[in-house]
Amino acid sequence: MARNKRHLEQKVKKEEIELVAMALLKEKGYDNTSMAEIARSAGVAANTIYWYYENKDDVLLAVLNRVVSQAIADVMALQEQPLRTRVLMLIAQVESSGSLMTDVHSRVSHSPKVRAWHDRFHTMVEQLSVSELVKAGVNLAEALLDARVLIYVIEGLLAHPHELQEREQIVDHALKRITGQLKIPSQVKTPSQAKT
Template sequence: MAFKTEWCGGDVSVARNKRPQAADEKRQEIVAAARRLFIDSGYEATSMSRLAKEAGVAPNTIYWYFADKDDVLVAVVSAVMADAWPQYQAIADQPIAVRVLWIVRRLTEMSGLVTTVHARVPHSPAVAEWHNNFHLLTATLFRAELEALGVPPETVDAEVTIAVFTVEGLLTHGQDEDEQRTICETLAARWPSATS
């Protein structure tokens, strides 16, 4: 037997033998399940019913937290980025080539997701907005770094674009660690004082 409680304008059934779960906690469980499935099986191969089963919820429960599968994708890639950021802060004083390589290695699990994001951009305003914000954030970080290194103002926009595309390319094309290191060091060598 279940009882019902009002939540965000809808009924939520909770079995009497299960403890009520906070909405944020349940949402995080769905995102964690989606992250595993999207990375292991791929976005296209992951149906919402499969996601619901993996997350241990009824299929319609997902729609209490997410508008659609693209909304879940945005939550997954946002979670990957949020997990990486505090770890990045620990190496923020390293040379830029080391930091770029670290980012690439930590986000390698996103390589399939990066391809999926690019494929979904024309079809989903939510994914397109996330993608644009990712580029804006990455470009802003690179711009601040390159300006601090003394890259001339007339070339900084081009250098930022090259850096962003390099990171994105490394995430989507499976180079081994030595190739990744060489590419990051070659990128950093373009900028004055970047190797010191």
């Protein structure tokens, strides 16, 4: 029985650390947040945090897992809404995580753990996107590539913030092209062809 109680206490303490770390990482970013600061803010001794996490990348990944789980749950709760609404919700959810995704991209080349998390995240979002696009009428072969295009649009909007109206226009345009509702000219002339 004591073991279960200790396990529960550890789980609660780990959750407290992750919530504190999330707030600090969102506010200050990865590089400006130390493990000692996370420990102090969570009310644990500086060395105690290493009982729970090997290093700061492990803390970052735990926080990211929380953020992504919540974002996916929120998007899935909108299952009856149009794809556009869900894409915009996903962007808003990830954007609300502050610099966390930027921190992931900056850590990918330095940490095999972060790279593995990033690759799994992309695969998951890609699979969800393929499923959504097939439901929207895109054939599977095209949906595989279109899902990547959609992910690049989402990442571009996150990396380069736009006004809400412009963001909505970009998402609308991308979805119309992907789902075939916006016809792409079959033969686009190059500038030199246009002169002839």
